[in-house]
Amino acid sequence: MLGAHCPIDQTNNAGETALSFAALFGRLDMLSVLVAHGANVNHVDARGGTALQMAISQHNTAAADALRQVGATQ
Structure with a gap:
């Protein structure tokens, strides 16, 4: 997609x-890319x-943490 x-x-x-x-x-x-x-x-x-809300609702802590690391707040 980037290309x-x-x-x-x-x-x-x-x-x-995509995110x-x-x-x-x-x-x-x-x-991060x-x-x-x-x-x-x-x-x-x-x-x-x-995306953060989706990760939280699916109990996907790895995705939620990664999203927070790239600046997700909602």
Whole structure:
């Protein structure tokens, strides 16, 4: 995606971004890369949630901690 020249916060129909998918699928190494390219760590999806909220609701402490490390606050 980084080489595709599309907006870094491009969303799918559910409002999810590459950053939220990286957190969801355990690609925690990609979080800092996406943020360095301008990804919004507090992006709100179509359901009103953020990647951090999703990680917390799934009891995924590794993803929640990694998101906080790159600046997620919501």
